[in-house]
Structure formats: structure tokens, C-alpha cells
Amino acid sequence: MTDVPHSRVDAEGMTADTAFRVRMRRLFGVLQGLASNPATVIGLVIIALMLAMAIFAPWILEPNSPDPYQMPRDWGAVRKPPGTPGHLLGTTNEGGDVLYGVIWGSRTSLQLSLMVVGSTMIVGTIIGSVAGLVGGWVDEVLMRIVDVFLSIPELIFALAIAAVLGPSFGNIIFALAVVLWVKYARIMRAQVLQIKQNDYVDAARVIGDSRVNIYLRDILPNAVTPVTVQATLDMGNVVLIGATLSFIGLSEAGIAEWGVLVSEGQAGIASGRWWASTFPGLMIFLWALSFNLVGDGLRDALDPRTEGR
């Protein structure tokens, strides 16, 4: 047992403020765990830079009007190499500024990953919780549906849905959301089934606390760790799959999106015009890599076997 020295938690003057401070100290411990892993720190730094890029895009490069998410076309400067004045990373076959695509593409990617991960996490958590808590045939039916979804590879499934709905970036978001919720449902169900076996859930029942309270205070807080880790990993993976779908032409042509940009530039690679595909490709790589690094770090830092013991 590692006891907290008495001097740190004094007998006098303790209020709810103390509880807040103790909880903050615990959160700080998790952050310290994250900070002690160099790979995680690198991932966090890259994510911070990307987020800054997305947030400050209008100040870095003047937004294209009327729609800033459309690539500006400069037909007077087609196929310019990097370093050209006014087109720092060069231009595409159609005179699109690669730098503009890279910077405004980070906004598109952020939008994609937040919307997909946000919606799938909420839907998956609810469905997984219901399956785990109710059990019986409800669980059976829900999990067979999940099995059906899992039996089709993510990319193929999303591709099919997006293709049926027609080429648009919004449809890619929708298709990914439809495909990816099952992961969260499975994780959450497994967590609920395991946690509800714990004596502290029985202890709460003996006290007479309501089912809703037991779920919100005992089950959910103890189940969030793997869901959080999966969400972090998915923040990166979703952009990877989304870019793949864009690349094969399932979003509107000409939008500032990395996958679209890679696709626009690929025809020139054989002729030595490497830049139009390489820079957005590098961004996809860094985005997916950084979130995966942080996700792995988070898994270690939140590991119940090491956390707080």
C-alpha cells in the first residue's frame, strides 16, 4: 500500500474543493503517463500542429470565395513545381494550389473525423450498453446485426454505401458512420458485461441506488477507457479510409480534400510532377500516424492494471 502522506491532505479546511483537487491530481497522473512516452509526445505535437493549421487556415491562406472548401484554380499557373512564387508547394494539372489544398484539407479531415467518430461513438455506446444491460434476446438480436456488419470489410462496405448514394463528401461521412458504429457497440457490450459482474455494482444495488444511477456512476465511467482509445485510433483511421474513398472519386471533384488532391496529382507522377500527390499524401500519413501513436499511448496510460495502483 502506498499511503498519501498526511501532510498533503490536511485534516482542516477540507471542502468539495479538495475533492476537485484530488480528482485533478489523478487526471494529471494520466497526463504524466502520456508525457513519459516519447512516441505519444511526438504524436501529440503533430496533432497540435495539424489542429492549429485547421483552426488558423483563414489567417494562413485567404479563403477561396465563394466556397473556401473548393480549390482555387489559377489557370495561368498550371503544373508549377514547388517554390514557385505564390504557389509554395506547386500547382496541379488544373492549376490548383497544393498548399491551399494541404491547409484547407486539414479542416475537411477534422470535420470528417469528428463527425464520424462522434456519431459512431455515441450510437455504438448506446447500442452496446443496451445489449450488455438488457441481455437475453435483445442482446442476441443486436449482436447478430453487429456480426453482419463486421462480416463485410470496412472499406468495401463504406465504398458500396457511398457509391449508391452518389459522389459527395457528405455521403462519405454518412457511409463511414453507418459502417463504424459496430466496433463501439462490441467494445461497450463487452465492458458492460464485465463491469456489471463487479461487486461494486452489487454494492450499489444493495444501497438501493437506481439502475440509471448505477449505469451512469458505476458502469459507464469504468467502461470509457477502451472506447476512448478506440475513438482516438479511429480519428486517424477514418481520415485514411475517407481519403481512399475520395481518391477513387466518391466525393465532389475539386474540393480541398487530401484524397481528392492525391487523385488529382497521380496522373503527373509518371511525368515527374511528384509534388501534387506527395504533400497531401504526407498529410494523410501524418494524421493517421499521430492519432495512432496517441491512441497507443492512451491505452498504456489508462491501463487499469497500472493506473492508480
Next chain:
Amino acid sequence: MTVAVEPQADDLVLSVREVKKHYPIREGALQRVVGHVRAVDGVSFDIRRGETVGLVGESGCGKTTLGRVIAALADPTDGGVHYNMDGMMSRIDRLEGKAARTFRRNCQMVFQDSFASLNPRHLVIDLVGRPLKVYNEAVSADLVERVVELLEQVGLGRQHLYRYPHQFSGGQRQRISIARALALNPEIIVLDEPTSALDVSVQAQILNLLNDLQEERNLAYLFITHDLSVVRHMADRLVVMYLGKVAEAGETQAIFDSPHHPYTRELMSAKPDLEADANVEVRGLEGNVPDPARPPRGCRFHTRCELATPACGWEVDDVVRWLEDAPGMFEHLVGVERKTDFAATLAFDSEEAAGLLSMAVRSEQVPEAMRTAMRRLSLDGDKVEIEFEEVGEIESTVRGDGRVAACVLMPEEVASWKNM
């Protein structure tokens, strides 16, 4: 089954009546029910105000399941637990609304694993203050004071309010659990092996704490344990369980002085004694606890009982079990055709094996009681037909002084055996 001294109703806290808890065994894709595990199979006893009832038995005998039924964490399959609500005995699984809440407040539980029973993400103030919040008994500053008061009663203090369970030792955590159980000022606390996971010195402290609290608050305890020395120290009355049934019940001292059931005797002799000669081998129970999905007929203990008589319920399964243990015999058994649990035809793959068996069960290789109980044994080629005396369930009988025991033997016969 009745309890000898019908207690005064207002003296009772809980009355456990013929409680059964069976868990279905499911198999196959369709989850068909193929049998039942009879975890608790008809148990009755009473708990009175301010007394400690010890519930003892080996692991797997159903004592924890019974504790969960009593704390309303599981519904009984049959029978019921009755709670004394203002002089009216009402079944706890039929209570609703306000009455259910009254029972909930008055019956609390402390679990064996002090770490698992405290939510690792909650601070002590959340853990101990939670029952008070649930019943809107206290908020903010008042809540803090009430929690401090509770902590002080269990030997902790204000300095522990804002700590997580993992920052405490096992004994301290169990004190937190006890404080939580006390918060609603209950009439009875179910203690499920509260000290089994603790060091002996810490164990004693917790037991003394429980004793003090009982005196102060006139609490009733149901003390579930496998540890006889603990129960001797704590319990006023004992209920000894074996395979889901009560083997024996009565005053603790009386049972320790003269056990009326051979199982109780065996349990006591299995306990190493500090004062005894170190060279004398501790005699323990032999064999395994039978499968509770197919409990033995007659007396459930007859398969391991050294005092078993022909009237204890010998059956076909006993022969099969003996075959399993006999070297080189079981593989020759090809089929058992049961007429009843007491009569069957055993088929072997050779006449020789069948002959060996019919000789063996007539010899000293099997208990004498089993041989005597055998009504028919005929050898026909590679088949052996066996039939035993049919024996019903051995019911608990009242032995005077509020004692009950489920054994065909008289107390003197059990007692004389210790000198053998």
C-alpha cells in the same frame, strides 16, 4: 421443516423459509435448458434482532448464493425470505415502492473482496456518502460531517475523506465497506466472508470492530464464512450448509460441544489446532464435493461420510463413481441403463469386466453400508443389474434445544465416533 423454538415475531428480523435457488444449465445453439445447478435447495432459518447467525460450509455449498438471495440481489427460485416490517412478515421479493425501500435500507451487505466492492473511481466521501445521497438524507457540508462520523465509527477519520480505495490497505478498505453499510442504520448486515482476504491480525481487528458495532446498534449479522474459528468467535447460532442444504443448525456452543451431523464433525476435525500435537495428522474430508447439478440422493453427504449407513441413500451413481476411481475399470463400462436412480443395468464390453465388478461390489472394496443397501445384484453375461433400497430425502429433524440436523444417526452415535 420447522425451527424448534418458534421465536416471538417482534424479535425476528428475517425469516428464511425453504429457499431454493436453481440456476439453469443451457446447452447448444438454442440454449436449451438441460438441467439445473441446485445452488441452494431448500434452506430455512431465522435471524433475530441483535444476534449473529453464522452460515458455514465448504466453497460451492451455496452459502454465498443464499447470502445474495437474503440481500435481495437474487430472487429465489422457490420459497422466500420474509422480513419483519412492523410486526408483519412479508416476502422481500414481493415488496414494492416504499416497503421495498424500507427493506433495502435495513438490509445491507459487506463483500469479501474489499477492492472489487469499492468503485475504483470514487473517493471515500462518494463511497460512504452515496447511501445518504440516494435517500436524500444529507447534502454538502452536512453530508461531509455524516461521512466523517461514520468513518470515525469504523476507526478511520477525516483525513481519509478524499482518497481513492487503492490508497488503502485491505483492512482499511473493509472498514470503508462497513462504514458504507452502516450509513443507513440498518437492522441487519449480510457479511459475506468479510475477513477471508485479510491477514490474521487485521482479521481480528475487523471482527472486534464488528462486535463493537453490533453492541452499540443492536445489529443482526448473517456471517457467511468457511472459517470455523472465526464463526466460533462471532456467531450466536450456526447454520452448517452442505451442497445447498442445511446439514445442521443450532447454538454455536452446543454444536461445537457435540455436533449432531457427521459433516459438522468432519469440518471441525479438518481445522488444524494450535495446541494439538504437531505430529498428529489433521484428518480432513476425503473426496470431492459432488456435482450440485446432480446431488446425491438421500443424505447428500453419504458419498463422503465415514459413518454412512445403509439408509443414507445409496444409488447407482455411487457405483459409477466408484468405477471412475477404480483403476482400469471405467473404460470397460459401455452403458448405464437406469430404471430409477436406485436401479440400473450396467453394460460392460466383456464378461470378465462385468464379473470383476460384481465381485468388487460384494467385497470390502466398497463401503459396508453400500453393500448392505444393495437389494439385488445379478450378473448376466456382460451386464450387471444393480438395485438399491429406495430412500427419500433425509429431512432435518428437531433435536431439542433449538437444534436441527439432517442425519439418520442419533447424536450419541455421531459423538461416539470421535473416539474411534
